[in-house]
Amino acid sequence: MMIDSSTVVHDVRCRFCLREDHVVTICPYRYYVPKGEKVGPGGKLVCICCQKEGGHPGEEWVGKAVGNYCRICSSTYDHRTEDCPVKKGREIVGGKFQSAMVDS
Ligand SMILES: [Zn+2]
Ligand SMILES: [Zn+2]
Ligand SMILES: [Zn+2]
Numbered sequence: 001m002m003i004d005s006s007t008v009v010h011d012v013r014c015r016f017c018l019r020e021d022h023v024v025t026i027c028p029y030r031y032y033v034p035k036g037e038k039v040g041p042g043g044k045l046v047c048i049c050c051q052k053e054g055g056h057p058g059e060e061w062v063g064k065a066v067g068n069y070c071r072i073c074s075s076t077y078d079h080r081t082e083d084c085p086v087k088k089g090r091e092i093v094g095g096k097f098q099s100a101m102v103d104s
Contacts, residue, residue: 015042042077
């Protein structure tokens with residue numbers, strides 16, 4: 001019995017296709033996403049020719065994945081600027097109105 005003991009477990013999944021055998025920077029989804037496949041949380045599906053997000057429903061088109069980039073915290077392959085947890089935190093803080101000043 002020969003058992004390959006190279007079973008080092010990385011819990012780093014590709015953020016495009018969610019497979020565990022590569023990192024997102026070398027993911028084949030960067031160049032081609034098979035029809036019907038979804039792109040993981042690290043990016044979005046766009047048309048390979050015109051970069052249109054979501055492609056062209058009802059037409060023949062080829063998709064690829066582009067990574068999300070956050071302009072607030074500069075993280076890549078994670079979330080979009082509008083989904084930034086930092087921004088959401090700010091919005092909650094900024095949304096508190098001080099209405100206790102009643103001058104009568
Ligand atoms: Zn991948
Ligand atoms: Zn297109
Ligand atoms: Zn962010």
